Amino acid sequence: MKAAAVLAEGPEYRPSEDEEFMNERQLEYFKQKLLAWKEDILRESRETLSHLQKETENHPDIADRASSETDRALELRTRDRQRKLISKIDDALRRIEDGSYGYCEETGEPIGLARLDARPIATLSLEAQERHERRERVHRDD
Structure with missing residues (x-):
């Protein structure tokens, strides 16, 4: 992600534990980070779409064709994951607008800045x- 480069505060700003949690500056930082991430994903998607349209040639060799189809399936799976990621980014942007961004959906407690910076x-x-993942593992083992 190249989000830091487009931040209104400049690339040197990093949210700090010393400031009020989810103040205007932090919200703007995360908003710009999310928008830049979304734009990167959309750009990659456009490039992939363009590549897939050019790659529609029919390979005479069956091994080449199989390899091409495998690559295409992998690209489409990746795009589907990224489509879901864009939906999560849009949800995060909505939470910024409604004031709930940065707070745990389960406990209402602040999510750590380091965690949000790593996974906005x-x-x-x-x-x-961690509790959610432990419950998931227990139910999966049943």
């Missing part, structure tokens, strides 16, 4: 996420 679409605090 996070909706759970680290502790809540």
Whole structure:
């Protein structure tokens, strides 16, 4: 992500524990980070679409054709994951607008700045996420 380069505050600003949690400056930082991430994904998607349209040639060799189809399936799976990611980015941007961004959906407690910086679409605090994953593992083992 090249989000830091487009921040209104400049590339040197980083949210700090010393300031009020989710103040205007932090919200703008995360908003710009999310928007830049979304734009990167959309740009990559356009490039992939263009590549896939050019790559529609029919390969005479069956091995080449199989390899091409495998590559195409992988690209489409990747695009589908990125489409879901864009939806999560849009959800995070909505949370910024409604004032709930940065707070755990489960506990209402602040999600750590380091976690949000690493994963700006996070909706759970680290502790809540770990509990969620433990419950998932227990149910999966049944």
